[in-house]
Amino acid sequence: xxxxKSTSQKIIIIILVLLLSVFAIGLYxxxxxxxxxxxxxxxxELSSADSDEEKAASVEKMLVHLEQRLLxxxxxxxxxxxxxxxxxxxxxxxxxxxxxxxxxxxxGKDSSVMFRxxxxxxxxxxxxxxxxxxxxxxxALLIDPTNKNGLxxxxxxxxxxxxxxxxxxxxxxxxxxxxxxxxxxxxxxxxIDLAREQLVETDTEPxxxxxxxxxxxxxxxxxxxxxxxxxxxxxxxxxxxxLMPLAVMRKKVSDLPLQVILNDSMALISTNKxxxxxxxxxIARVSKSGNVKTTPGDLIGILDLVPTKLYLPVKLVIDDVxx
Numbered sequence: 001x002x003x004x005k006s007t008s009q010k011i012i013i014i015i016l017v018l019l020l021s022v023f024a025i026g027l028y029x030x031x032x033x034x035x036x037x038x039x040x041x042x043x044x045e046l047s048s049a050d051s052d053e054e055k056a057a058s059v060e061k062m063l064v065h066l067e068q069r070l071l072x073x074x075x076x077x078x079x080x081x082x083x084x085x086x087x088x089x090x091x092x093x094x095x096x097x098x099x100x101x102x103x104x105x106x107x108g109k110d111s112s113v114m115f116r117x118x119x120x121x122x123x124x125x126x127x128x129x130x131x132x133x134x135x136x137x138x139x140a141l142l143i144d145p146t147n148k149n150g151l152x153x154x155x156x157x158x159x160x161x162x163x164x165x166x167x168x169x170x171x172x173x174x175x176x177x178x179x180x181x182x183x184x185x186x187x188x189x190x191x192i193d194l195a196r197e198q199l200v201e202t203d204t205e206p207x208x209x210x211x212x213x214x215x216x217x218x219x220x221x222x223x224x225x226x227x228x229x230x231x232x233x234x235x236x237x238x239x240x241x242x243l244m245p246l247a248v249m250r251k252k253v254s255d256l257p258l259q260v261i262l263n264d265s266m267a268l269i270s271t272n273k274x275x276x277x278x279x280x281x282x283i284a285r286v287s288k289s290g291n292v293k294t295t296p297g298d299l300i301g302i303l304d305l306v307p308t309k310l311y312l313p314v315k316l317v318i319d320d321v322x323x
Contacts (some may be wrong), residue, residue, distance in 0.1 A: 059086070070102075077106045084116065091094045091220065093123040111144035119153055126303060127315035129157035148177055155191070162278075162307040164199045168192060198309075210264060210275040212236065212247075212308055217257035218283045219319035222299050228254035231287045234316075236262050238272065239305070246274050253286060259313055279305045284316050298322040 015136035057202040063086055066079050075078075088098035100117045107113045118140070120132040129137070134157045139151050151174040158167035170194050178185035216234055218226060234253070235248035247266035251258065264273040274280065294300065301318035 003173055006036060043128070059090075063087075069181065074102065075106050077103060081104065084120070088120065088123075094121060096120050097124050098245050109139075109143060111140040111147055111150065114140035114143075115147060115150045115153060119149075122153075126317045126319070128303070129153070129160055130305070134161075135158065146173075146177060148174055151177075152188075155277070156235055159195075160307065162309050164195050168199070171195065210308055211273060211308075212262045212280075213259060213313040214282060214284075215257065215259050215313045215315045216251075216301075216315050217315075218253065218286070218299070219301075219317055222318065222321075225321070226253045226286050226299060230254065231290050232256065232284060232318075233287060234260055234262070234282075234284045236274060236282055236306075239279060239281055244268055246272060246277070246280060274308055279307055282306050282314065282316050284318050285322070286318060294322050296322055 023231050045236065063083065066083055070079055070083075080099050083099040084096055084103060087093070087099060100113070100120050104110075104113050104117050113114055114136045118129065118136040121133045121136075122129045126135070133153075137150060137154050137157055141147065141154060144150060151170045155170040155174070156166040158164070158170065171188055175185060175188050176193060178188065216232070230253045231254055232251040233248065235245040237245050245268060247262040247264075248268070249260050249262065249266065251260070262274060264275050267273040280318065282303040284301045285294060287295070288297050288299075289295050298321070299318050300320050300322050301316050302317050302320075303314065306314055
């Protein structure tokens with residue numbers, strides 16, 4: 001079965017986002033401006049809905065209302081922020097990206113917006129920070145070098161670039177910003193310890209001990225296109241080399257989402273293993289025919305230029321249809 005946050009939980013979060021925006025802007029405005037009166041009516045309708053389906057429909061109506069209002073007032077930062085929060089909660093990352101792009105257009109060099117922009121951009125890009133997300137994080141850290149979210153994201157970006165020392169630098173700084181023995185400090189300490197272990201392993205262990213952790217999931221937009229008994233092939237390939245995989249694993253759609261570990265023991269040719277490459281391509285594919293070879297109609301997800309020496313899981317989302 002697919003494991004995901006319940007619709008009910010998401011709707012509750014959206015209701016809180018929308019209700020808090022009412023109090024943030026002020027009751028007086030809502031009582032004196034027609035467009036705000038309409039928004040209060042929509043909120044009352046949302047709060048009084050009984051089933052998840054009715055609440056989801058009310059949430060969608062509210063978001064459409066906000067979108068329409070922004071057509072006439074495209075510089076309303078408050079409404080764009082509401083849309084960012086709402087679409088992110090609903091995991092509608094393409095819509096969230098459009099909203100944060102507009103918020104960035106209005107706010108400019110606002111570090112908190114820049115960090116959020118980079119984070120959402122990575123969500124759209126299957127968790128990858130390479131390119132513009134990393135540039136935004138680096139630029140925003142110059143503005144706000146002690147931003148907790150920024151230091152966390154900077155560490156993740158460094159990990160993806162296989163720069164463990166840089167990740168440690170950011171996370172050790174972040175560790176000192178939390179209250180002593182708080183839950184947040186303990187969590188970041190856990191990641192610091194893992195990074196230190198990985199640093200030692202990189203320096204001391206032989207290459208054939210390499211293991212790549214991959215979180216594999218199926219995009220919500222394709223859930224109805226896959227049957228639970230369909231085969232899922234997960235494999236690593238060398239970049240610009242033969243079609244022979246470096247490592248391969250076979251699962252079922254019913255196993256998703258799941259984490260797999262690819263290592264040298266899975267090599268089909270002993271002279272061409274994961275540890276022989278600094279970067280590889282990762283592919284996850286739902287085979288409608290059960291064939292190892294890709295056929296039109298298969299559901300597929302691809303990540304390029306993935307560093308092989310990573311200790312944090314790589315997110316690989318099956319989000320496309322093979323042609």
